[in-house]
Amino acid sequence: MTRHLLSVSDLSSEQVADVLRHASVLSPPQVLAGKGAALVFEHPSARTRNAAEMAVTALGGHPVTIRGDEVGIDQRESAEDVARTLACFHSTIAARVERHTTLERMVAALDAAGVEVPVVNLLSDREHPTQALADLLTIQQRLGSLEGKTLAFIGDANNVCRSLVGAAALTGMSMRVASPPAYELGEADLAWGGSLGDPPVVCGRPEEAAEGADVLYTDVWVSMGQDEEAWARRRAFAGYTIDETLLALAAPGAIVLHCLPAHRGEEISAGMMDSPQSAVWQQAENRLHSIRGLLLHLLGPAEAS
Numbered sequence: 001m002t003r004h005l006l007s008v009s010d011l012s013s014e015q016v017a018d019v020l021r022h023a024s025v026l027s028p029p030q031v032l033a034g035k036g037a038a039l040v041f042e043h044p045s046a047r048t049r050n051a052a053e054m055a056v057t058a059l060g061g062h063p064v065t066i067r068g069d070e071v072g073i074d075q076r077e078s079a080e081d082v083a084r085t086l087a088c089f090h091s092t093i094a095a096r097v098e099r100h101t102t103l104e105r106m107v108a109a110l111d112a113a114g115v116e117v118p119v120v121n122l123l124s125d126r127e128h129p130t131q132a133l134a135d136l137l138t139i140q141q142r143l144g145s146l147e148g149k150t151l152a153f154i155g156d157a158n159n160v161c162r163s164l165v166g167a168a169a170l171t172g173m174s175m176r177v178a179s180p181p182a183y184e185l186g187e188a189d190l191a192w193g194g195s196l197g198d199p200p201v202v203c204g205r206p207e208e209a210a211e212g213a214d215v216l217y218t219d220v221w222v223s224m225g226q227d228e229e230a231w232a233r234r235r236a237f238a239g240y241t242i243d244e245t246l247l248a249l250a251a252p253g254a255i256v257l258h259c260l261p262a263h264r265g266e267e268i269s270a271g272m273m274d275s276p277q278s279a280v281w282q283q284a285e286n287r288l289h290s291i292r293g294l295l296l297h298l299l300g301p302a303e304a305s
Contacts, residue, residue, distance in 0.1 A: 002111065003298045006103050006121045008129045008166035009196055015297065016136065016170050022300075023137050023286070023293025031299045032061025038086040039122070040095035042068035042102075047260060048122050048130070051287035052094055058292050059299075064090070073102060080109035087117040092299065094291075095119070100126035118298045120291075125159060131259050132163035133290035136171060138283040139215055142255050147172035152213035152250070154178050154206045155240050155267055156233075157185040160219050160259050165189060169197030176201045178209035180236045206240050210249040217257040218242045218267045234266065243269040247277060255279045 004010060011019065022028065037056040041049060049065060056063040073079050083106035086093050097103055100121075107119050121129055140146055151168055153161050157179045165185070168175035175193075177185055177200050185202065193199040203209040210216055221237045222230045242256060256268070256278045264270040273280060 002116045002118055004107050004119045005129060005294060005298065006100070006107065006119065006124075007127050008132050008163050008170065009192070010129075011170065013170045013172075016133070016167070019133055019290070019293045019297045020137050020140060021293070022296040023133070023289040025293075025296075028059060028292060028296050029300060030060030031296060032056060032059040032091060034060070035091040036062045036064055036089050037295075038090040038093045039063055039065045040068070040071055040073075040082075040086075040093065040097070041065065041122075042073065042095070042097050043123065045096055045122075047284055047287050048096060051130075051291050052122060054288050055292035055295060058288075059295055061091070073097070079105040082106070083109050083119070084113065084115070087115045090117065092118050092120065092295065094122050096122040097124050100124035120294065120298070123159065127163045127166075128160045128259070129163050130287065130291050130294065131160055132167040133294060134283060134286040135164065135217070135257060135259070136167055137286045137290050137293075138257065138279050139173075139255070141282065141286075142279050143214060143253075148174075149214040150174045150176065150212065150251070151215040151217060152176045152178070152203075152209040153200075153217045154209060154242055154246070155218045155237065156183050156221060156223075157189070158219060158223065161185065162189055164217065165193040165200050166196055168200070169193050172197065174198060174201070176203050176209040176213065178203040178206045178240065180240065183233075183236060206242075206246060207249055210246045213250045214254050215257060216242050216247060216250055216254060219259055220261065220263055221267050222263075237267070241265075241267060241269060242272050244271055247272065247275075257283050260284055
């Protein structure tokens with residue numbers, strides 16, 4: 001059966017460890033030698049596009065990046081037909097899409113046709129699993145292990161936060177989430193995390209989440225497509241900035257993560273971005289290594305997985 005990756009929950013705890021192990025191999029097997037990889041971007045991308053293209057190249061493949069206006073999913077062609085077409089030329093399809101259901105329809109179309117081409121979620125409105133894998137790799141590198149560590153997410157409980165909920169549960173980390181009202185995790189998100197391991201703890205204030213935490217994590221308050229909500233969001237998130245005061249509450253040796261892009265002075269202070277505790281740039285580089293590790297896990301021989 002073809003292995004797809006639309007959610008971190010598509011991986012078991014053992015498979016997450018396998019991906020991270022592959023991500024640490026700097027001279028990987030050339031599992032994409034002479035093969036193409038379709039990289040579809042309905043949204044603009046900096047880190048994900050660069051990471052995905054270089055990951056495919058590192059595995060010997062040829063990345064073909066396709067913008068949303070070029071492929072026109074559900075405008076020029078249906079998501080199903082786009083997937084079937086790209087599978088004619090490529091050994092994997094990775095996509096950053098507006099709607100998670102687009103990825104699910106691609107997978108369904110390929111599986112129904114018996115086409116063994118994995119689909120990878122490079123970001124959807126529901127999850128950002130390749131980011132979460134890069135985060136796990138960074139935490140492991142900086143803190144030595146994942147199990148038993150406490151991750152505090154401060155801010156909008158968005159797609160990045162959801163993937164971290166699953167990633168933490170699968171790896172034995174404790175997760176706390178502090179979000180203002182109307183921007184919190186839903187009951188379904190909490191139940192999903194609980195089905196994978198320990199569910200996240202919802203905290204009333206950022207200080208509560210940060211107390212004794214090993215990792216402080218945040219994301220932008222205003223994401224792509226939310227410009228009309230910018231004023232209301234900035235007002236709601238006042239007091240949810242990761243700064244020196246919040247870091248002082250965390251565990252000794254705690255690190256600070258941000259999936260980028262960052263708005264210094266909003267969700268994170270400039271001092272935290274550039275502090276010795278910041279692992280933000282290591283985290284950004286690990287986007288490449290984690291996607292490379294994931295592709296090797298999905299495409300490599302069974303004995304390597």
